[in-house]
Amino acid sequence: MVRAGWPPAQATRIGALMRYFVTGSALSSFARGFVDDRETYDPADYPHLGQAHLLAEHRRRVDEGAFETGLRALLEGLGLEYGRRGLGGTARGGPAHGS
Structure with missing residues (x-):
């Protein structure tokens, strides 16, 4: 990363960020x-968790989708930060001389 600018x-902070993200996800x-009990989340107390009991059966899809969304973000x-700092010298903000 230093060679890329x-x-x-x-x-170092980016390396730590990625480690924490991957480790936390794993x-x-x-x-x-x-x-997964429908009665646990009383709509009066948890108005936005009406279908939370369904998450357990879709765990893999939810978690993998969340990981992919987070990694993409x-x-x-x-x-964007790379481009904003002018580190790569390319229009898309990628490394000018390889990764």
Whole structure:
């Protein structure tokens, strides 16, 4: 990343960010955090969790979709930052001389 133009401190932070994102995704499931009992989430107390009991059966799809969405957002954001800083010298913000 430093050879591609990122300042060393920023490259270190990006490396840590990616480690935390991947590790957190591997260690925990968003969907598994919800009880699969329909009666658990009283609409008076949890008006937006009316279908939370269904998440457990769709856990893999929910979690994989969340990971892909998050990774895409991270990479696109880093690409924008790369371009904003003028690090790559290309119109799309990619490395000017390889990755």
